[in-house]
Amino acid sequence: MNSDDHLILEFQAGSQEAFAELFERYRDPLYGFFRRRLENPARAEELTQECFLALLRNVARYEPRAGFRSYLYGIAINLVSADRRKAGREVAKDDAAADPPAHENTEATLWVRDALRRLEEKDREILMLREYEQLSYTEIGGVLRLPVNTVRSRLFRARMALKEQLLPARDEA
Amino acid sequence: MNRSAQHTFEPEEIMAYLDGELEPQRASALAAHLDHCAECRAVSAGLRRVSDQLAAWEVDATPERLSANVLKAARENAFRKSPAAGVRAIKPTLGRFDAVRNWLRPRPWAWALSGAVATVLFLTLTVSVLRYRGDHGIASSHAVGYKTWLETGSGNVPGDGTLGKLEVKKEAKSRAPAPPPITDQRSRVAPDSNGLTHGIGDHAENAFNVDGQASSDQASTFQQAPMIARTAALSIVAKDFAPVENTVKDIVARHHGYIGELNTSSPKDAARNLNATLRIPAPQLDGALAELKQLGRVEQESQSGEEVSKQYTDLVVRLKNSQVTEQRLVEVLRTKTGKVHDILEVEREIARVRGEIEQMESDRRTLKTRVDYATVQLNVNEDFRASLQVAPPSTATRLHNAVVQGYHDVVESLIGFAVWLLAAGPTLLLWAAVLFFPARLGWKRWKHAKAAKISTAGAA
Numbered sequence: 001m002n003s004d005d006h007l008i009l010e011f012q013a014g015s016q017e018a019f020a021e022l023f024e025r026y027r028d029p030l031y032g033f034f035r036r037r038l039e040n041p042a043r044a045e046e047l048t049q050e051c052f053l054a055l056l057r058n059v060a061r062y063e064p065r066a067g068f069r070s071y072l073y074g075i076a077i078n079l080v081s082a083d084r085r086k087a088g089r090e091v092a093k094d095d096a097a098a099d100p101p102a103h104e105n106t107e108a109t110l111w112v113r114d115a116l117r118r119l120e121e122k123d124r125e126i127l128m129l130r131e132y133e134q135l136s137y138t139e140i141g142g143v144l145r146l147p148v149n150t151v152r153s154r155l156f157r158a159r160m161a162l163k164e165q166l167l168p169a170r171d172e173a
Numbered sequence: 174m175n176r177s178a179q180h181t182f183e184p185e186e187i188m189a190y191l192d193g194e195l196e197p198q199r200a201s202a203l204a205a206h207l208d209h210c211a212e213c214r215a216v217s218a219g220l221r222r223v224s225d226q227l228a229a230w231e232v233d234a235t236p237e238r239l240s241a242n243v244l245k246a247a248r249e250n251a252f253r254k255s256p257a258a259g260v261r262a263i264k265p266t267l268g269r270f271d272a273v274r275n276w277l278r279p280r281p282w283a284w285a286l287s288g289a290v291a292t293v294l295f296l297t298l299t300v301s302v303l304r305y306r307g308d309h310g311i312a313s314s315h316a317v318g319y320k321t322w323l324e325t326g327s328g329n330v331p332g333d334g335t336l337g338k339l340e341v342k343k344e345a346k347s348r349a350p351a352p353p354p355i356t357d358q359r360s361r362v363a364p365d366s367n368g369l370t371h372g373i374g375d376h377a378e379n380a381f382n383v384d385g386q387a388s389s390d391q392a393s394t395f396q397q398a399p400m401i402a403r404t405a406a407l408s409i410v411a412k413d414f415a416p417v418e419n420t421v422k423d424i425v426a427r428h429h430g431y432i433g434e435l436n437t438s439s440p441k442d443a444a445r446n447l448n449a450t451l452r453i454p455a456p457q458l459d460g461a462l463a464e465l466k467q468l469g470r471v472e473q474e475s476q477s478g479e480e481v482s483k484q485y486t487d488l489v490v491r492l493k494n495s496q497v498t499e500q501r502l503v504e505v506l507r508t509k510t511g512k513v514h515d516i517l518e519v520e521r522e523i524a525r526v527r528g529e530i531e532q533m534e535s536d537r538r539t540l541k542t543r544v545d546y547a548t549v550q551l552n553v554n555e556d557f558r559a560s561l562q563v564a565p566p567s568t569a570t571r572l573h574n575a576v577v578q579g580y581h582d583v584v585e586s587l588i589g590f591a592v593w594l595l596a597a598g599p600t601l602l603l604w605a606a607v608l609f610f611p612a613r614l615g616w617k618r619w620k621h622a623k624a625a626k627i628s629t630a631g632a633a
Contacts (some may be wrong), residue, residue: 006579016233016247016248019247020244020247021248023240023243023244023247027239027240027243028234028235031232031236032232032236032238035232035233036230036232041233044512045235045236045238045239047244048235048239049239049243052243052246053243053246056247057248078627090557104300106229108229108230108442109229109230109231111226112227112229112230113230115225127227130192131227132227132230136192136193136194137189137194138191145624145625146321152185152188152189152194153185155186155188156184156185159188159220159223159224160184162227163220163222163223164220
């Protein structure tokens, strides 16, 4: 099985099969990435598509330095940031479209989302990249341009904070 | 969290162990430690529980149309062999400025091709402009030269174009006064060391007998009138050019002169021109010039006179002395007897003297002709009026000419580019070598700064 870095290099050389394989691997994770960070599922879908299009657009300039996953999620992080800035400028938002599907409104999910929202933004991002995207400390550092030790300490801090938030809530429930 | 001092592992290390981020040796030690340390196991369990609880947040399935859109873009990308070409196919999902960014994205082959085309166009235009300027500059130079020539009689005149065949002339620095009639002025001159007296011009020649003795009535009487070799230049523009040549010949014949040289040119679609060198008897020069001026509008007139009295006098004296010498040698040869060697020596001397006499005689005649016949440089230009071309060149001819012109332009531009490359190439290479490393360093720093900015923005 080819590694991601090998596939992206093949795709850079013109292999469409390599891209299809990469897309197959990261379609769901990327959609989940955007879906957990954006209220609007349609917007999450658009940004997922845009992320892959950005990959297509910039593959010629890809340099295998920090690894493909760091590169891909770096694009995704930037897209989310841009979308949040854009959403901040837009006054009117379609609230109905922003509502998550009913099956996501489970009690556990709501607790998790609420607890994550209370975290400091940087810590939350590190934690989510680790827990949901399964990035290593080094990859997280590559995405967020942070030293590995910083990633580890912040991740620990976020988990401890979340532990204190989640457990009492579950106990109370 | 209170932990006893016996724990050799920090909770953070336990977390790293659970995440698989701990070094192997350290991980093995921690695994062993967890077996008998309940407190550390509690930390580990707490961390696991957090992860488990976070995993409860699941998202809905990825829409199928996402795959269709992206894979379609990828296929178009492969078909167009341009990573961004297919991306444009899905505009609704792109950002506001993505179209502009797509258009400005790096496309090395496109930029290289555009640069090459721009360079060729620039060089072609430059060569054409330079050539046009060169022609215009030459034309201006001609115009200025001709104007100067008209005004001052100095400077070059055009040698081509509608001005026809004009020669370069210089006006006399000061116009010599019209010489008085040669036969009107006479004066006496002193005899030379040989006891001979000399005349000037025709009269000087007549002042001597064949045997070198001064004639009885002219021995002491000679003309002292200055000998002037006169030259004149006329530039005339004639409206009716056809009868000009015949008129000139008639004028010359009427004044008993002759034509030294006569050239006419009749270029197509340009003014006709007559260029002649006329020899007119000096006394009749003014009359001849007056008649020549009737040919048309006088654009330029100049007259000059070179006094050759001293030159002629010296020549005549030397000639006479040589003639006397020759006569004496002939007398010696006839009356004296001697050795053969002496006779031969006298004969050789006679031959040498005769050669000198002939040369001087030729010079005297030439000088005398210059004085007797004034030289008139005549230029007559037609007052040209371009006629309407009734039958324009055919389309085929024009196309052919255009092709030839285009070919010449291409060759000229290539040669110009090659010349420029050879001239500027070493300098460009030098500066490229000098600036390459600083530029690369700057480029890398810029990229790093940009990447850091993107990361910071993403993090924000």
